[in-house]
Amino acid sequence: MTKTVIAQGTFDIIHPGHVHYLEEAAAMGDELYVIVARKTNVDHKKAPICPATQRRDVVGALETVDEARLGNEEDIFVPIEEIDPDVIALGHDQHHNADAIETELERRGIDCVVERASGREPGDDEEILSTRLIIDRILERRG
Numbered sequence: 128m129t130k131t132v133i134a135q136g137t138f139d140i141i142h143p144g145h146v147h148y149l150e151e152a153a154a155m156g157d158e159l160y161v162i163v164a165r166k167t168n169v170d171h172k173k174a175p176i177c178p179a180t181q182r183r184d185v186v187g188a189l190e191t192v193d194e195a196r197l198g199n200e201e202d203i204f205v206p207i208e209e210i211d212p213d214v215i216a217l218g219h220d221q222h223h224n225a226d227a228i229e230t231e232l233e234r235r236g237i238d239c240v241v242e243r244a245s246g247r248e249p250g251d252d253e254e255i256l257s258t259r260l261i262i263d264r265i266l267e268r269r270g
């Protein structure tokens with residue numbers, strides 16, 4: 128039976144931290160779906176620069192990703208109900224609480240485990256592994 132994994136995030140300006148996360152999530156199963164956050168749900172940091180469809184299309188073009196889709200604007204559990212995954216891979220720094228997600232999955236009758244992915248450390252060549260830090264660097268050097 129196919130083991131389906133879901134990953135999620137904003138993915139505004141793609142960097143090797145995203146690639147690391149999606150490779151790790153893909154390795155948790157056979158098929159990887161990625162839910163791309165809607166601007167209205169990105170309320171804990173500055174709004175994304177790129178439109179949602181562009182963020183979805185870039186993520187969807189990555190080799191590890193089977194399908195990228197736009198998230199639901201009102202209820203983040205709707206895409207999960209549609210995809211019915213076996214695993215939700217939370218990013219290393221995602222603010223979501225794994226226990227709270229598991230409780231909601233149970234309430235909705237979705238049989239799925241929640242795993243926490245690891246973070247990628249910057250390599251020797253001073254990789255910039257955060258969209259916010261890439262934007263800060265652009266403003267510093269080109270602003």
Ligand SMILES: Cc1cc2nc3c(=O)[nH]c(=O)nc-3n(C[C@H](O)[C@H](O)[C@H](O)COP(=O)(O)O)c2cc1C
Pocket residue numbers: 135136137138162163164165166168169170197198199200202203204205206207215217218221222223228
């Ligand atoms: C299991 C799960 C499902 C999500 N589904 C959606 C969704 O359907 N729509 C959406 O806009 N955001 C969704 N999100 C929220 C975003 O993916 C995301 O966590 C947040 O808005 C963006 O912040 P981040 O990139 O720092 O994680 C989901 C998050 C989780 C953990």
Ligand SMILES: Nc1ncnc2c1ncn2[C@@H]1O[C@H](COP(=O)(O)OP(=O)(O)OP(=O)(O)O)[C@@H](O)[C@H]1O
Pocket residue numbers: 135136137138139143144145147148172217218219220221245246247248256257258259260
């Ligand atoms: N360095 C990293 N290592 C591993 N995973 C990462 C890394 N950076 C981001 N991710 C994961 O990628 C997903 C999407 O992240 P997001 O779009 O918030 O990027 P970000 O670079 O963390 O953004 P920002 O720096 O603007 O907060 C999240 O699940 C996040 O945990």
